[in-house]
Amino acid sequence: MKSSSFLLLVIVWMVMESRADLPGTWELLVADAGIASMHTAVTRFNTVVLLDRTHIGPTHKRLTQRHCLKDPVLKRDCYAHSALFDLTAGKIRPLMILTDTWCSSGQFLSDGTLLQTGGDGDGVKKIRRFTPCEPTSFCDWEELEDAELSQGRWYSTNQILPDGSVIIVGGRAATSVEFFPARRHGGAVNFPFLAETEDTQIDNLYPYLHLLPDGHLFVFANNKAVLYDYKKNVVLRKYPQLDGGPRNYPSAGSSVMLSLTGDYAAATIVVCGGAQYGAFIEKSIDTPAHGSCGRIEATKPDSVWEMEDMPFGRIMGDMVMLPTGEVLIINGAQAGTQGFEMASQPCLYPLLYRPDEPAGLRFMTLNPGSVPRMYHSTANLLPDGRILIAGSNPHYFYNFNAEFPTELRIEAFSPEYLLQEKANIRPTIIELPEKITYGGDFDILVTTELPVVGIVEVNIASAPFATHSFSQGQRMVKLRVSSAVPNGLGAYRISCTAPPDGRVAPPGYYMVFAVNTGVPSVAKWVKLH
Template sequence: MTSPNFLLLLLVQTLMIGLRADLPGTWELLVANAGIATMHTAVTRFNTVVLLDRTNIGPTRKMLRPGHCRIDPQDPLLKRDCYAHSALFDPATGLIRPLMILTDTWCSSGQFLPDGTLLQTGGDRDGVKKIRKFIPCEKTSFCDWEELEEVELAQGRWYSTNQILPDGSVIIVGGRATASVEFFPSRHGGGAVNFPFLAEAEDTQMDNLYPYVHLLPNGHLFVFANNRAVLYDYTNNKVLKQYPKLDGGPRNYPSAGSSAMLALRGDHSSATIVVCGGAQFGAFIERNTDTPAHGSCGRIEATELNAVWEMEDMPFGRIMGDMVLLPTGDVLIINGAEAGTQGFEMASQPCLYPLLYRPDEPVGLRFMTLNPGSVPRMYHSTANLLPDGRILIAGSNPHYFYKFEAEFPTELRIEAFSPEYLLAEKANIRPTILELPEKINYGGGFDVVVTTELPVVGIIEVNIASAPFATHSFSQGQRLVKLAVSSAVPDAVGSYRISCMAPPDGRVAPPGYYMVFAVNTGVPSVAKWVKLL
C-alpha cells in the first residue's frame, strides 16, 4: 500500500514541475539495468567504475562469466551462485562487465592504495575479516577481484571506515562492536589497537558506525562518531583534542548524516569539516519511518586551537545524503530521504532535490536547490565524481533481498547528474587540458597547458581530486586540493601554460592517483589522471 506521505510528496513534486526548468542541473539515464544494486562504488584511474553489492542476497539480474560460479555451502539462498554481485562499469560506453566476489561485502569499506589498487576490507559473515584487492586495468584488458588468503583483519570489521595515510598505508577505523583501529599493511605485530572514543560515542542504537574520518594537513585524523569528534594521533594512539559536541542529534549510521572536508587551499595548513543532516534519536529503535529528518549542518575549522561548530540549516531535512566534492570546491548533496533512518525499509519521503553547498558564501546563502531527479535513491545509494565533471548516481535497495514490487523498489538504474557548470552555453569557457605530466613529485613544480575557445580572464585554477570509496552516505578518502598556480600565460594560439606547485607532502595529499581539473571561471575541464609521489 502506498503511504500517505509518499502521495503527498508526489503531489508536491507535481506542483513543482513548472519550476524545474528554472533550477540548475540536468539528469540523464546512463544504464536502464545494471544487473546489480550498488551498495559501494569507486572510480578507477582508467575511468571505469567498480560496482559492488552483497553476496548472500540470492539471484541478481547479472550472470557471471560462463563456467564461473561461487560455491558456498553456508550461503542461506544459493549454495551454487552463478550471479554477479560486483561489476565494472564504463560510463563512456555503458558496458557492464561482471566481476567475481567470493566473500560477503555487506557494509564493508574500501580505499585506493598509492598504486591505484582498490583495497576492500571486512563485511558480514564469511567476509567480516576478509581483505580483498581489485587492481584496475585498461578497458581492453581483463581484471577481477583477488581475495587475499595469507592475511586477514585482526578483528571483524562491519560498518568500518578506511582512510589512506601520508605514507600510503591505510587505517581501518571502527565497526560494529569494534572500538579499535588497525592498519594495512599491518602494524603493531598485526593486531588491532584499542580506540576507546568509539565505545564512548556509542548509544543504545549504536550511532558510531561508519565514523567520519578525515586526514588533516597536520597529519592527524579528525574522527567523528554520533555527535562527537576528536583529533586523533594514530601513530601514538592518543586523542589530542576533544571538539565540542555537535548539536542536532546523532549523525552517523544508522542516523544517517554525511560529512566532507572542504577543499584544501592557500598554504594548505587549515582544514574545514562539514557534517550535515541526520535522524532524530529514537527513530531507529522504534523503526519509525515517518520521523522527520533534521536539516542542520555543523561546520568547524578543525585545525584551529579553539574550534567551535558554526550551525546552519539546509532547505530540507535529509538522511542518507551523499556529499560530493566538485572540481570547483563546492559540495553537492544528493540522494536520501526526509524521514526515518538508515536500515532496511526504515525510511520514507525520498528527497529528490540535490543541493549545492557553496562554502565561500556567508551563512544563510550557502545552499542552492537544484533540479530534482525522478528516481528515489534511498538506503544503499551512492554518488561519485566522474572525470568529466558529472556525478554518477547508483544504487538504492532498502530491502534485505532484491524486491522490485515495493513502494521503493530495488533500483538497478544508473544515472548521471550534471551540475550547472556543464551547461552548453558555458562550453566556450570550458578549458581542455592539452599537456600534463603523468607523475608529479611532492613540493615540485610542473606545467599544465590548456586551451579554451574564449580568451582567459583571471586565474585558471588547477585542482586535484581523489577517487573515494563511496558507501552509506560517506565517501571514504574524499579529498580536493587547490594547487598554487601562476597566471595563465599564452603558449600558442588559443592555448595557455600554467605553472603549478604540487602539494608539499602526504599530509596534504596522500600518495596515489588523482584527477586533475583545470577550472576556468567556475567551469572545470575533463580531468586527466596524475600520479602523486
C-alpha cells in the first residue's frame, strides 16, 4: 500500500510539473453563470451575450414572475435562457428570449447590433436582434415581427458582407442561402453545393464561411469547398477535396481564415480536426477523433491542401484568432462526435497554431485546463487578450450528475503573451479615433515601459458569434503602419492606414490591438465605415 501510494504521489507530481512547464494560465471568472452558453458573443461595450436554448427545463438563472413563458417542458417557464455578462463588474443579469434558439446562428451588423437567426421549433424562421448598451443601461432581445426567414434554418451559418448585409447559408433540410435584409428577389436562393455535400450523417451543417478579400465566399461543407459568387449565385471554383473525413457538424472540426496582411490579396484557410465518419450514425463515443489539419491559399489559382497533424485528435475544438495573428485551438474531445452524450475523453490541452512557422513546427501544446468542455461549449477573444471559455452541456436537459455534467462555470485562458514578465513591453493605447474610414490614414498613440524596438503592429479583430466549434464572422486584419515615432513622455505615435474596402473588412465595430514584440495591448473599439 505504501509503495502504491508513493507511486500515485509521484504521478500526480509529474503531471503538476508538466503543467507548470507549459505556457498559459487559467482563471475562474464566474462560478455559476446560471446558464450554459451554447452561443457566445462579445459586444463593443465589453459585455458578453450568453445564449442557450429554450424548452430545456430549469436553469440556475430566474426571470421575474411577470416575464414567465408558456413552455412545452415546464408549462410555465420562469427561467432565463440568455444572460448578459459585464466583464468589468463581473455581474450577470438575465435576458429574455422568447423562441427556441437551439443550434441557431448569428452575426454582428455594421451598427453593432447582434443579429440572431433560426433555431428549432417555434424559432426555426425567427429573426432576433440584440442592441448592446452600456452596462448601466438596459437592453434586451427583440424578436422581429415584421421580418422572418423565408426558409426554416437549423444549424446554418451567417457572414456579414462588404455592404453590411448578412448572408445566411444552409441548415438542416435547407440547401439554399438568403440574406438579411431580404434582397429584392426575396426568398431563398438554391445553392446546389449544399445538396452535393450531404451524406447519411448530414455532415454539411454549420458550413464554414470565409469572406475572401476579392469579395467572394469560401464555403466549406463536409470535406469539400467552393469559391462562391453570392451575387450571381455561381460557383467559380471547386477546390480539391480535403482528406481525413467530414469536418462539419456533426463530425465537427473547426476552421479559421488567417490574418489578412500586406496588400490583402492573399487569404489562407485552415481546417482542423473532426470525427471519423460513422461515429455519429453508430453513436460511438469511443471512436478516436482525427487530428489532421488542412491549409490552403484560397486566393491562389490551382492551390492544394497542405496537410499536417495536431498533437491530439480533436472534435468540437474552437479555433480563436489571437491579436498576434496566431490561432488558439481549445475545448473539445478526443473521441466520439457532436451530439448529446456522444463524445468522451475531453481534450484539456489547448494548442497554439503559429502560421508563420514551417509545417511540422506550427503547433505548441499549452497548459491544460481542468474543466471538460464538450458539446455546446464556446471560446471568444476578449479585448484584454484573454480567451473567454463558456458552456458545455452534452445533455438534452441540464444534468449536473453525469460523467460530463452541464457546465455553468465561465473561465478565462491567458496565452503566454500575458505573462507577468512581459508586462513591461505590453503597449497601452492612449489615443485612437472612435471611427475610421476605408482607405483613410489615422494615428494612434501608445506607451510602453521599455523603449520600442522594431515595428509595433496595429491589428483589428472582429467580434464573432461563436457556436458549435465555429466563430461566425471571425476576422483579423493587420493594418499597414509606419514605424513608431517617439512623442515624448514615453509615448509613441504610429501612423496607420485603414483597410481599403468592405471586402477586406466588412463595416462594423472592431477591437484594435497594438502588438509590441508579440505582446498585445488591451484593445479599444473602433467603428470602421
